[in-house]
């Protein structure tokens with residue numbers, strides 16, 4: 001295993017691997033670019049070919065090619081290994097069976113099943129009907145192939161028997177989510193006691209991970225779709241491979257285009273995503289079987305900050321969709337809503353009718369606030385006092401959520417004009433919206449996400465490293481670090497600094513105690529002309545570390561708020577949170 005990792009590393013250059021995702025320019029012996037892992041304007045992301053490593057001096061992330069692929073593709077080490085082995089043209093030897101076998105066998109089961117379903121589509125009489133259904137919906141042969149669409153025959157054990165014939169145990173098939181274990185008392189029915197196939201008589205949409213490996217399935221009825229007792233869609237339940245809260249359907253095909261176009265179009269259905277890609281809108285993904293989750297947003301954030309939603313959304317409802325959108329909004333995503341015209345057609349239907357219409361919808365997408373205004377004013381009568389009240393109830397919290405005061409005042413003005421009431425009245429009403437409703441749990445989560453976001457995990461470590469590297473350049477800087485600062489450091493840095501103070505005549509002697517990777521990081525940091533050395537820089541680092549302390553306290557505080565059930569105590573905690581948050585901006 002280790003030797004294969006080394007072999008892959010020897011065949012692939014960090015410059016080529018990283019360069020496939022990030023635009024790099026040469027600076028001295030190193031290369032620099034805009035970090036793909038945090039949002040920044042100036043490039044603080046460096047690649048060192050001589051050390052075969054990358055490092056961002058903005059967010060602190062760094063490592064070798066494996067770390068990079070894991071991070072940027074959002075995958076685990078095993079998958080990164082497979083991906084890079086493939087790129088290097090190396091066939092992986094049998095991996096440690098204990099570690100990988102279960103996951104690997106589930107991948108195999110999913111892939112085999114996918115091929116099985118693909119073969120059935122168009123094969124039997126029903127399979128033909130299934131295919132005709134897809135073609136009629138406008139999905140062409142190329143798309144059927146690309147998305148590996150299939151048909152699951154209407155039998156209880158067809159797939160299971162096929163997989164057992166290939167050497168897989170029935171319980172593994174259950175674990176992959178493809179078969180269902182009947183409750184023990186159900187024996188004697190036509191299903192028998194054996195697990196039975198989960199998907200029967202349905203059109204199959206395989207669900208891929210970011211490497212286009214099949215990890216689950218969505219299945220749709222296409223005959224008697226109106227029968228009430230059958231669910232139109234069913235999906236693979238949570239398995240070792242599949243978790244709907246972090247899967248965006250089609251992102252494997254869309255990720256490059258999303259980055260390139262710096263926008264991600266979100267739809268609700270599998271067919272929407274497929275039809276959009278077919279029509280050339282290849283930056284489209286579908287959120288399927290669930291609302292937008294914080295994990296989805298974290299994944300999307302890696303690719304683009306701009307979301308274009310084509311959901312059917314009820315502005316007045318307190319729906320999961322709306323919560324997801326609020327969440328995205330307060331995480332700093334720029335959100336637009338596609339203009340799906342009357343009849344509430346979905347993107348697939350619009351494209352089937354005329355792809356040009358969808359292009360128009362995307363072009364005419366409205367900013368989220370515009371959308372709130374348009375749909376709320378369409379829903380209530382603005383002349384009626386009751387209607388005015390209802391409109392305010394929906395729009396004011398959205399305005400209150402805006403972080404920017406100028407933007408806020410713009411919408412206050414607009415609301416007062418449209419309602420025909422004074423701005424003072426709108427402002428008074430805005431003020432009266434309790435902070436509590438703004439700090440609902442969802443938003444509190446967001447504040448935490450925000451705090452963490454400004455503050456990627458590696459930032460603290462990076463600041464500590466920076467201080468160490470500045471001391472290494474000029475041992476005189478050591479005097480600037482006072483005893484009271486030591487509490488900002490992790491134990492390791494604290495020891496290092498204390499040791500350096502003891503050996504102040506030769507602080508570099510202390511370096512013998514740290515690992516090669518760390519030394520590489522510190523040397524690269526000292527090498528690139530990224531920072532001013534000197535007292536100011538150290539002071540800046542120290543004050544930023546203090547800031548981090550404060551943020552950590554805020555995170556703890558917000559956790560207590562969520563756990564507190566007593567209304568009054570909760571409000572006190574929220575007050576404390578707000579005060580501390582203000583302090584933060586003064587640091």
Ligand code: ZN
Nearest residue numbers: 035038056059
């Ligand atoms: Zn970064």
